[in-house]
Amino acid sequence: MGLLLKGILVTTSIQANTQQVHLSHKTPWLTLKHVQQAAKYLFLSACGLFMVFPFLWMFFGSLKTNDEIFSNPLELLPQHFHWYNFVETMQSAPFGLYIFNSFEVALFTTLLVLANSSLFAYALTRFTFRGKTAMFSLVMASYMLPAAVTYVPSYIVLAKLGLLDTHAGLILSNAASVFGVFYLRQVFLKIHPSLIEAARIDGASELKILWAIVLPQCKAALTTLGLITFITNYNSYMWPSLVINTADKNLIATGIRQFFIAQGNYGLNWSHIMAASTIAVVPLLILFMISQKIILSGIADNGIKE
């Protein structure tokens, strides 16, 4: 959706630019540069459309009748907008609760990931200690492990901690992110050491330096990492479906799946499934729109002149 809008915005702004150039500089109306730019944006818009199509299909599908979805030839837009599908869907299963569960688990997981990735990355970039390289290599090596391999040991650990079938268990088992450590390490390396040194002279503790000097300069990176972590955990399916047994504790992806099964394989109501999926995605879209600004504005001057 955002991409599509951006494409349109960008295209109009090119047009505006072309006109301006044309009026003020008396350059030829259409130069090679303009053609190149137009081609570039055409390509980008096409890609954007391509990406946004499944989403649109889902959204419009949620407003169709089940027959329309399978109509031949396919129609993107429904004949009538069946907004009532949403009401029916919300009544048919506790999706609100599932979304809340997902939100809760994703939120706390994200906060924990941000906290411990920052701490670890700070230690890796700003301290010298014995075995630092070995430690970093070990962490990176664990990145190579396929997630499925870790399911059994993780399950056993959770069982021993008595955290099976709890949200705390889900949160705890995803609270460390190798990608987070790696990504923040790269970002922290870009902060000039003299800033850290100035803060040490100013008498700030290492924790204070991380909090007050380093992190505020990495808002964009933190937001990106936070968003990725949040979306991953919000949409997570496999692991929650193993850990959670109680229906009330389901996350949204497992919730939709349960709903799907409950209807039996024949009477599948696709428009309701699409409506449920649409509802599930809305919080993510809102989150994305909010954080997009921070991500884009985050590339600020770091005040260091080399």
Added chain:
Amino acid sequence: MAAVTLNQIEKTYPNGFQAVHGIDLHVQDGEFMVLVGPSGCAKSTTLRMIAGLEDISSGKLSIGDKQVNHLPPKDRGIAMVFQNYALYPHMSAYENMAFGLKQLKLPKEEIQARIDQAAQSLEITNLLQQKPNEMSGGQRQRVALGRAIVRKPDVFLFDEPLSNLDAKLRVSTRIGIAKLHQDLKASGQQATMIYVTHDQVEAMTLGDRICVLNAGKIMQVDKPMHLYHYPANKFVAGFIGSPAMNLAKAMLERKDQHWFITIGSLSWRLPDVLTTRLTVDSSQPVWLGIRPEHIRQAKTEARHDNTIDVVISVVESMGNEQYLYFEWLGQEWISRMGLEGLEHIQINSSQALTFDLTNIHLFDQDTEQSLLRPTF
């Protein structure tokens, strides 16, 4: 009250490179000490060890009467101004200056008062709400200076604070730093300053004393004028002064009661003012040093044997003076002349130049130490 004493300080970096070789330096309370030397001579390393940003491999470092080798930077009573300003980019000038004071848990009014006062003296009051990326280089540097001042440190440490500024700003900020030192002294806050630079103009103009470093060793510590007139060794002679001192191999020879300096095919008698300062009593090979301003245009009526005829290869005009380059004895020499000769001297013209023998320097060829006792 804080003198800074370095006692046999050494630094070996983790990669095994020894950057500092046993430095002994005593910076008096309230003194402005400049560390100067070519790039890579370990000026920054030394300063950073004083600041506590770099471990000291061996030796003793005291600030005031406390040994501080193992104290963290914040407990050493220092403030540092970095070459790249190191302002916190996400904070306004005010917040930058307040950050350190907040760590000290000073009351709000006190913080406000200190910042206002510093901002006033640095003329940055109108910048206080701006972020570093909204300021010019000079303004940033003044904020960085302000951040150091408000901490009221015993010792100010500067690491090439002016080298990112343009020539004009460099001069005005330099004067600002000199003034700051005087003002602090006048206000009874004896602030010791240690200032690293590779710019000898900064060194000469700012320093109460200058410490010349080369390859991690101290070459000489002295007042600027002494350094200029009585360089203790060939390195200092060549490093201090611009354009640099002319240095050439020569022979110091004693014949009975008289001393001669033989260079090329010429032999000049040393004037008595020099022979009384000699620290040797027999002939030996030496480095002869003579500053460009001591090679002058010969006066036609009085031609001595210390006058040579040369062809000028390059003339550089500075406005108030000019530098003449010429080849002699297979090396390049520089002479520096005042305005009076401006019209006459042209490239490829032949000139008679006189060496002012009362102002030459002599260095041992092996040890490169001066063979002349200073007179002060």
